[in-house]
Amino acid sequence: MKKRFSLFLVLLLALSTFLAACGGGGDDKAQGGESGEKPAEKKEQVLNLLDSSEIPSLDSALATDQVSFIVLNNVMEGLYRLGKDNKPVPGVAESHEVSEDGKTYTFKLRKDAKWSNGDPVTAHDFVFAWKRVLDPKTKSEYAYIMYDIKNAEEVNTGKLPVDQLGVKALDDYTLQVELKNPVPYFVSLTVFGSFMPQNEKFVTAQGDKYGLEANTTLYNGPFVLSEWKHEQGWTYEKNPNYWDKDTVKLEKINVKVVKDTATAVNLYETKQVDRVGLSAEFVDKYKNDKNFKTELEPSLFWLRMNTKNEPLNNVNARKAIAMAIDRQAMVDTLLNNGSIVANFTVPKDFVTGPDGKDFRDANGDLVSYNVDEAKKLWEQAKKELGKDNFTIELLNYDSDSSKKIGEYIKEELEKNLEGLTVNIKQQPFQQKLDLESKMQFDLSFSGWGPDYQDPMTFLDLWTTNNPHNQTGWSNAEYDKLIKDAKTTLLGDLQARWDAMLKAEKIVFEEMPIAPLYQRGLAYLEREYVKDIITHPFGGDYSYKWAYIE
Numbered sequence: 001m002k003k004r005f006s007l008f009l010v011l012l013l014a015l016s017t018f019l020a021a022c023g024g025g026g027d028d029k030a031q032g033g034e035s036g037e038k039p040a041e042k043k044e045q046v047l048n049l050l051d052s053s054e055i056p057s058l059d060s061a062l063a064t065d066q067v068s069f070i071v072l073n074n075v076m077e078g079l080y081r082l083g084k085d086n087k088p089v090p091g092v093a094e095s096h097e098v099s100e101d102g103k104t105y106t107f108k109l110r111k112d113a114k115w116s117n118g119d120p121v122t123a124h125d126f127v128f129a130w131k132r133v134l135d136p137k138t139k140s141e142y143a144y145i146m147y148d149i150k151n152a153e154e155v156n157t158g159k160l161p162v163d164q165l166g167v168k169a170l171d172d173y174t175l176q177v178e179l180k181n182p183v184p185y186f187v188s189l190t191v192f193g194s195f196m197p198q199n200e201k202f203v204t205a206q207g208d209k210y211g212l213e214a215n216t217t218l219y220n221g222p223f224v225l226s227e228w229k230h231e232q233g234w235t236y237e238k239n240p241n242y243w244d245k246d247t248v249k250l251e252k253i254n255v256k257v258v259k260d261t262a263t264a265v266n267l268y269e270t271k272q273v274d275r276v277g278l279s280a281e282f283v284d285k286y287k288n289d290k291n292f293k294t295e296l297e298p299s300l301f302w303l304r305m306n307t308k309n310e311p312l313n314n315v316n317a318r319k320a321i322a323m324a325i326d327r328q329a330m331v332d333t334l335l336n337n338g339s340i341v342a343n344f345t346v347p348k349d350f351v352t353g354p355d356g357k358d359f360r361d362a363n364g365d366l367v368s369y370n371v372d373e374a375k376k377l378w379e380q381a382k383k384e385l386g387k388d389n390f391t392i393e394l395l396n397y398d399s400d401s402s403k404k405i406g407e408y409i410k411e412e413l414e415k416n417l418e419g420l421t422v423n424i425k426q427q428p429f430q431q432k433l434d435l436e437s438k439m440q441f442d443l444s445f446s447g448w449g450p451d452y453q454d455p456m457t458f459l460d461l462w463t464t465n466n467p468h469n470q471t472g473w474s475n476a477e478y479d480k481l482i483k484d485a486k487t488t489l490l491g492d493l494q495a496r497w498d499a500m501l502k503a504e505k506i507v508f509e510e511m512p513i514a515p516l517y518q519r520g521l522a523y524l525e526r527e528y529v530k531d532i533i534t535h536p537f538g539g540d541y542s543y544k545w546a547y548i549e
Contacts, residue, residue: 001064001065001066001069001193001448001449001451002064002065002066002433002446002447002448002468044251044548045249045250045251045252045547045548046250046251046252046253046254046548047250047252047253047254047274047529047543047546047548048253048254048256048272048273048274049253049254049255049256049273049274049275050255050256050257050258050264050267050273050275050276050277051067051233051255051256051257051258052257052258052259052264052399052400053067053257053397053399053428053429054067054230054231054257054428054429054430055067055068055071055228055234056068056429056430056433057211057212058071058072058075058211058212058217058225059210059211059212059217060072060076060129060133060193060194060195060196060198060211061129061132061133061138061140061194061198062138062140062141062211063142063193063194063211064141064142064433064468065429065433066447066449066540067429068193069192069193069538069539069540070539070540070541071225071234071539072193072196072221072539073193073221073535073538073539073540073541073542074221074222074223074236074539074541074542074543074544075217075219075221075222075223075224075225075236075239076193076196076197076219076220076221077091077092077113077196077220077221077222077242078091078092078190078191078192078193078195078196078197079091079092079093079096079107079109079126079175079187079190079191079195080093080187080188080190080191081191081542081544082191082533082535082537082538082539082542083533084531084533084545086533086535086536088187088188088190088191090110091191092109092110092113092121092126092197092220093107093108093109093110093175093190094108094109094110095107095108096108096187101182102179102182102183103150103178103179103180103181103182104176104177104178104179105176105177105179105186105187106170106174106175106176106177107123107174107175107176107177108173108174109121109122109123109172109173109174109175110173110243111173112243113220113243114220114241114242114243115199115202115218115219115220115241116218116219116220116224116239116241117199117202117218118241119199119201119202120172121197121199121220122169122172122173123169123170123171123172123173123174123175124169124172124200125197125198125199125200126167126169126175126195126197127167127168127169127175128197128198128199128200128203129195129196129197129198130146130149130165130167130195131155131162131163131165131167132198132203133146133194134146134152134155134156134162134165135155135156135162136155136156136157136158140194141437141467141468142193142194142467143156143194143467144156144460144465144466144467145189145192145194145451146194146195147180147486148179148180148181148183148186148189148486149165149166149167149177149178149179149180150165150166150178150179150180151164151165151166152165152166152180166178166179166180180487181486181487181490182490182491183490184490184493185452185453185454188452188453188537189451189452191538192451192452192538193538193539197220198218199218202218203218213228214226214227214228214234219239220239220241220242221239221242221544222238222239222242222244222245222247222248222543222544223236223237223238223239223242223248223250223253223543224236224237224239225237226252231257232256232257233254233255233256233257234255235252235253235254235255236250236252236253236255236543237251237252238250238251238252244544247544247545248544249545249546249547249548250543250546250547250548253543256273259398259399259400260400261277261278261279261282261400261401262400264276264277265278265282268524274525274526274528274529275523275524275525275526275529275532276523276524277521277522277523278292278337278522278523278524279335279336279337279400279401279404280333280334280335280336280337283336283337283522284336286524287522289524290527291524291525291526291527292522292523292524293521293522293523293524293525294337294338294520294521294522294523295338295520295521295534296338296339296340296348296349296518296519296520296521297449297518297519297520297521297534297536297540298347298348298349298350298449298450298518298536298537299347299447299448299449299450299518299519300342300344300345300347300447300448300458300515300516300517300518300519301342301445301446301447301515301516301517301518301519302342302345302446302447302448302513302514302515302516303321303322303394303409303443303444303445303446303513303514303516304436304441304443304444304446304470304471304512304513305318305321305442305443305471305473305511305512305513305514306439306441306442306443306444306471306472307471307472307473307512308439308472309392309442310385310387310390311381311382311385311387311390311392312392312442312443314381314384314385315510315511316377316378316380316381316384317377317378317381317385318510318511318512318514319367319374319377319511320374320375320377320378320381320417321374321413321417321443321514322367322374322511322513322514322515323367323368323369323370323371323373323374323377324369324371324374324375324378324412324413324416324417325369325409325412325413325514325516326369326412327341327342327343327369327516327517328341328369330405330408330516330517331517331520334404334405334408335517335520336522337520337521337522338520338521338522339517339518339519339520340517340518340520341517341518342515342516342517342518343365343366343367343368343515344360344363344365344366344504344515345366345458345459345461345462345504345507345513345515346359346360346363346455346458346459346500346504347360347450347458347518348360348518350450350453350455350536351453351454351455353493353494353497354493354494354497355494359455359500359501362497362501363501363504363505366504366505366507366508367508367511367514367515371416374416374417375416375417375418378417378418378420382419388419389419389420389421390419390420390421391420391421391422391423392420392421392422392423392442392443393422393423393424393425393441393442393443394406394409394410394422394423394424394425394441394442394443394444394445395425395427395432395435395436395440395441395442395443395444395445396424396425396426396427396432396444396445397426397427397428397429397432397445398426398427398428398429398432402426402445403426405445405516406424406426406445407424409422409443409445410422410424422443425441432444436470437467437470439470439472444470445516447519448461448468449537449540450536450537450538451537451538452537452538453536453537455500455504456482456485456486456500457537459482459485459500459503459504460482460486462475462478462507462512462513463478463479463482463483464479469512471512471513472512473510473512475506475510477506478503478506478507481499481500481502481503481506482499482500482503484496484499485499485500485503527549528548528549529546529548529549530546530547530548530549531545531546531547532546533545533546
């Protein structure tokens with residue numbers, strides 16, 4: 001899914017569970033929210049968190065980003081959800097059966113699952129939601145994630161009507177899904193936000209307002225949004241209609257939107273929030289604190305390059321840019337939070353192949369920092385383009401940490417590539433996503449976190465028609481390798497693995513992106529905060545099991 005940067009955000013997302021921001025005065029005074037509160041007050045099951053961005057959308061058919069999917073993961077529930085051990089556990093589905101050929105899944109739904117308005121959650125809600133994602137009129141950027149379902153691509157491209165989709169309700173509590181090919185990770189796909197159900201009557205009644213306000217969204221997960229003050233924050237409250245409500249300990253989670261790291265740390269110091277992410281300058285200060293924590297997550301950040309615009313329409317210019325940035329200095333000094341240099345598009349320690357070998361160990365580093373080579377390639381590009389000077393725009397997020405990253409990239413490129421001028425355009429999260437989707441940029445500082453545990457969640461991004469490609473790059477050989485890995489090679493897992501390894505190398509032969517780093521998180525979390533579960537794919541955090549000790 002699309003990641004927004006912000007060390008702080010990163011931090012708070014990991015740390016603050018990325019809830020994203022408490023909305024309003026009462027949030028700061030909840031559990032852990034006042035300086036000098038009595039120990040007994042800490043037993044209140046209230047968690048106070050931070051985020052650096054607004055929620056773009058809670059319509060699961062339209063959501064594309066990290067913030068939205070984290071919230072959806074806590075206020076909605078699909079057939080399955082990720083459990084404490086990051087394996088799928090029953091959600092709305094109690095169980096499922098798979099046909100002998102691996103192409104038909106039959107899910108039995110629990111009869112005690114309800115929407116927050118009291119309506120039962122039924123198989124019809126999944127059929128409606130999935131058809132809505134794939135309906136061309138919806139214009140869902142994530143429709144492709146359902147293309148394993150029979151006729152899904154044909155429906156999404158308008159070649160077949162939506163009623164031909166291979167999904168049907170056999171009765172109110174039995175859902176049948178037909179796939180084009182056996183997909184070994186299909187159950188894990190169902191935990192992802194795009195596969196969540198929707199109540200047709202409610203969605204229809206809300207029209208274009210669905211998912212844009214707390215009261216224009218219907219919930220079936222552990223929590224509901226009781227308040228959503230745009231650009232200020234939001235509040236989760238325990239959902240009394242949730243089928244597994246006895247497991248949920250937290251009564252309320254307040255999330256406050258704060259873009260400045262220093263402000264965020266101050267809120268933690270004054271006991272107004274329970275978690276806070278740390279940017280570089282705060283890591284050294286707090287690294288010996290008993291509440292200091294770090295982790296490496298499978299999220300990558302890179303520069304998208306608009307290959308339609310000059311000079312990025314030249315492969316040597318793109319390679320020069322990728323080689324001209326000292327990423328080691330970036331992660332050691334600017335980030336200082338456990339991030340590592342990324343010379344790849346599939347992260348380290350994310351997934352292993354049929355031979356048990358990590359994808360990264362198999363393919364190694366595919367690009368490196370090399371100023372001398374970057375300068376040679378840049379001079380060659382200038383000759384091929386017939387110009388000595390170029391001015392390009394770097395699209396960036398508007399958070400405190402993103403600003404520092406953008407300024408560093410500008411400095412490195414202008415220092416090492418003679419005749420290049422980089423202008424930075426900082427935008428709020430939602431506006432940046434919109435500009436990126438319209439490809440109104442030259443370079444864009446972007447990130448991606450996995451949607452499911454397979455290299456494909458990163459690799460199919462760069463296929464010609466993927467709506468998240470957003471580089472204009474296209475390569476027929478690459479498209480075929482990815483298509484084969486999704487279809488004909490599913491019966492030969494080693495051949496499939498080899499195809500994906502080869503595909504990743506092709507990206508670096510033509511360089512539509514310049515990878516920067518795999519994100520680490522450094523944060524402070526109060527000792528009384530327990531069991532916020534971090535997930536390696538899908539929605540980053542689950543609060544279902546969290547509690548205040």
